[in-house]
Amino acid sequence: MNASPYSPEEASGVWVYLEHRDGKLEGVSLELLGRSRELAQETGESLTALLLGEQVEPLAEEAIAAGADRVLVAEHALLGQYTTEPFTKVITGLIVEQRPNILLLGATTNGRDLAGRLAVRLRTGLTADCTDLSIGPKSGLLLGEVTGFGHGILATIECPVHRPQMATVRPGVFPRPVADPTHSGKVERVDVILSASDQPVRVVKQTSRRAADVTQAERLVIGGRGMEGDFALLRRLAKAVHADVGATRVAVDQGWVREDRMIGQTGSVTRPKLAIICGASGAMQFTVGVKDSETIIAINSDPEAPIFEVADYCVAEDAFQVIPPLIEALRREPVEEKS
Amino acid sequence: MHTIVCLKVVPKSEEVTIDDETKTLDRSKARSEINPPDMNAVEMALKLKERNGGTVSLLAMGPPLFEPYLRLGLAMGADQAFLMSDRAFGGADTLATSYVLAEGIKAIGSFDLVLCGDESSDGATGQVPPGIAEWLGLPQATDVRRVDVSDGSLSARRELGAGSEVVEADLPCVVSVKHDVNEPRFLDSGRWDWAMNEAPVQIWSATDLEIDVEKAGVPGSPTVVAGVSVAEGADRRREFLSGSPEEIATQLADKIRAWVKP
């Protein structure tokens, strides 16, 4: 057996790894803190946030307001930018020393890069890309829900005897907690010992752009392969209904839309009031990203498309025939933006 | 330059169904394919070989039915293939899978680069490549769109949600390749006979490589599937609108207005 460094009896505490960019916590980290607060309540444990970087201590307050009882702050020049080994080394040290029960990370590119490495170094179990987390009512174990194969299949994964129980969670799965400035928590600085030899991978160039955040959108117009690259049409529709634009993975892979707008298991999980989905078949890996929408309109030329099983209003028509007159009709009586 | 590509065979996800009675996955009706991003990894390896010379090896862990798919990779241009196949490897999660693959990589021997896909469609969603890197104690670069290799070092462009970065590392290292970053080539008909009949596909069992079966398969896997269910989802109206496209557009506009205005 692959044995983890400590046993369930020795483990205690829910830990959340915080990601940050440009001096702000990432949305997914706040979402994890909000949900972890509830999980920690259920297991009767405290909630610790892990903050690694260079001059990041000011962010600790934000984590405490979002629910952390304690923030472990690790600062070092070699943590200024994410690279796998220094982050893995520092976190492994803290985990082996303090023995948390649960460790949660955002399923972002770097979150997955780190989680996969950490789980093997700790010889523990990792449930990746969860679309929900809960605590088993009898077992007290962390349950991670993942979308399995094909249409409409969900699996629940648990890690009975290895600790920490690790999971990564998609952005947007949990609502952002309302900041509570009265919530109190401790900030603990930890010693970091790293040298250049701990950084075998060097970042030589970084290009960042402002990422769209579809997780908070109230209205979404979403396109799939059936749009055949014509997202200009969808952008016009989006403008007419004051919506953001989202896309399936195929539309992103084709290069029609940027990756930050991808919705689903690999993309973001959204919960808009209104989603208008055009030319998407309704694969499970996509629909997990829209299933909590209040109202779903689906336009797909194939009346048998599975997307209609999750839609409120179904339009079995060519999107290119319906969308232009729809934009016209919406223009005839301008839509007022709901405040 | 020797590149090892880890390649997995997966059932076509749109063809897997759920058995209504037992609520378990029914893969029997699904056809298989090479995990799509792994095809991009093979293509990347073949391009590197064209530029730098060397050898491309294919490695998979799975049942014997994987073998013909490895032969397809050989027909595309890879030089040799290895299949780790043993009942003891079955039911593996990320930890056990990456352990067995790392043992296979060590057995293949001296290499410069390991290429994987960024995630498998039935799977561990991208956790195997960092796992392999950790078992081997090598640097990793995940979600990579482009690689350049020169003088024993690697330069790779990683795709991040909000931008991208270029990283450098010494070889050997482990890279996961993003889906759709290149156009996998067709099979080379000139290689077909060799690939299908003559080319050796080395099959390794646990005993062949002295693999610790306690670290493989089910015993080596910390995670277990606690349940499989059908997604319930909200109760939807599923109301089909009818009429000409213009009529439908008018009906939709009315509905959308109600949702956009309070």
Ligand SMILES: Cc1cc2nc3c(=O)[nH]c(=O)nc-3n(C[C@H](O)[C@H](O)[C@H](O)COP(=O)(O)OP(=O)(O)OC[C@H]3O[C@@H](n4cnc5c(N)ncnc54)[C@H](O)[C@@H]3O)c2cc1C
């Ligand atoms: C591990 C893994 C993770 C994944 N994660 C995601 C994810 O996060 N997000 C995601 O979206 N996918 C994801 N996928 C891919 C997913 O399985 C589907 O392949 C994808 O969602 C399909 O995209 P699509 O609906 O745009 O394309 P298709 O499935 O090809 O559907 C196109 C649809 O357009 C319709 N159509 C064609 N022409 C027209 C027209 N003129 N008017 C109207 N309709 C038309 C067709 O009838 C068809 O139903 C993932 C897959 C895997 C294996």
Ligand SMILES: Nc1ncnc2c1ncn2[C@@H]1O[C@H](COP(=O)(O)O)[C@@H](O)[C@H]1O
């Ligand atoms: N059984 C396997 N055999 C060979 N390669 C694998 C196997 N499982 C995973 N991989 C590799 O790891 C990548 C990511 O898979 P995963 O972590 O399962 O999402 C795949 O694209 C493959 O390159």
